[in-house]
Amino acid sequence: MAGVFTKEQMMEMDPLFLRMHLRERVHHTVEHQLYSAIYGDRKLGPVFGNIAREILEVWEARGLPKDLPDIKWIYALMDLAERAKKGEKVEVPGGYLPSPLSESEMKAWQKLLFGRRSYRHWDSRPVPSWMVEKIIEAGMWAGSGCNLEIWRFIVMEDPAVLKEFANTEFEIERVKIVVCMDVRGYRDVTYPPPEKNKLLDVGAALQNMALMAHALGLGGCWSTFTPQQIEGIHKRFDLPDYVEVVTYLSLGWAAEKVMPPARMSYKDAILAWLGKKTE
Ligand SMILES: Cc1cc2nc3c(=O)[nH]c(=O)nc-3n(C[C@H](O)[C@H](O)[C@H](O)COP(=O)(O)O)c2cc1C
Structure with a gap:
């Protein structure tokens, strides 16, 4: 830019x-x-x-x-x-170095990280607005390419709107947080950042949001719209042309227990590891 x-x-x-x-x-x-x-x-x-x-x-x-x-x-x-x-020796205010979590902090972190699941059935209780705000805020603490913060959000709570933009694979949620991107920092500049960063930003935000929802005791599922729904959202919310609708997080109080889909071993996912392993 x-x-x-x-x-x-x-x-x-x-x-x-x-x-x-x-x-x-x-x-x-x-x-x-x-x-x-x-x-x-x-x-x-x-x-x-x-x-x-x-x-x-x-x-x-x-x-x-x-x-x-x-x-x-x-x-x-x-x-x-x-x-x-000016050559002054400066101290960085509020700066800190990473330090390992304590044992109890690590337990809480692992509970959060490994305990998050996708839920697709919810009870009738509403989700308090402060939770929705906290979840969006958590999303915005993800990293963002060039610090552009391209994420933009639409909160859907109205049952008719939720029905209109439902995922037919699962129940209608209590709240849907739609994540969009303001692409002007990529589209309207002479030297745009790497194109892939946009979607990576949204993905990083979504993961933060899902983790915060889980920490608050909510059950959520991340999902994507059909092209027709995306068009419909653009029209209904009168979005400008520089806003692109990407994905959403469905939320509610989970009314199902799910078996965690076990992951394949990380060893099967590493394609190469060049260099000596360090203890
Ligand atoms: C980008 C993305 C898109 C997804 N889309 C859907 C979807 O359309 N429908 C659905 O039921 N789940 C969807 N999911 C949830 C995945 O199915 C789920 O994350 C995966 O099966 C692993 O389960 P877990 O989230 O409980 O660990 C999506 C997840 C991601 C990350």
Whole structure:
């Protein structure tokens, strides 16, 4: 997305797209270089940070909000970058190194990871909205290619709508969270990121969502729409052309017990392992 938009274009751009562009530019022109300077021997040149600063200036000139989580993070990162550029020895605020989970934490994690199943029958109890919100938030903590955060969501709870977009293979769920992608960061830029990243982002988000649903005691099933349903969703929700409907998570309180479909051995799935094994 580098250098593609003029100031004038950015002044007119839809704020969500501008925000996406800003995150990407900060990711590629500030974040990478900054950590390489802090932890490696990279020198931060005189133009370091300029691209991101120009976009932030547009953001400010347009009076767009500064108290959004990603924008606040960008300001904090830019502040750190400014100080590092001046040669100051900086501490990364809130930075942490990974450390192994304790035994009890690992038990909880394994319960979550290995206990998640696909459920396709639900009882009549509704799913509280706060749970739906928590599940979407969990989805958005997945990694996203170039930090674009292309995911967009539609929540369906109305029984008639759920029926219209049902998977005929299973019962109608209490809630359906539809995951879409805003493809402007891929479609409307001169140097798009690798095409596959879009779907990988959505897949990563979906897995996070399914795990959060499981942690909350809900039963869910991940599924895909038919092309006709996708067209129908576009029409019903009047989606713009840059939004693509990808997949969904059906949710409710599970009313079935399922036998975990055992996985084949990981040994059968590894195609190659070059190098010496380490203890
Ligand atoms: C991309 C994707 C699409 C899926 N589509 C369907 C579907 O259309 N219908 C369905 O009943 N289950 C669907 N599932 C659920 C899988 O059948 C299920 O994950 C798999 O059998 C393993 O079972 P588990 O989720 O309980 O581990 C889908 C899962 C994924 C990841």
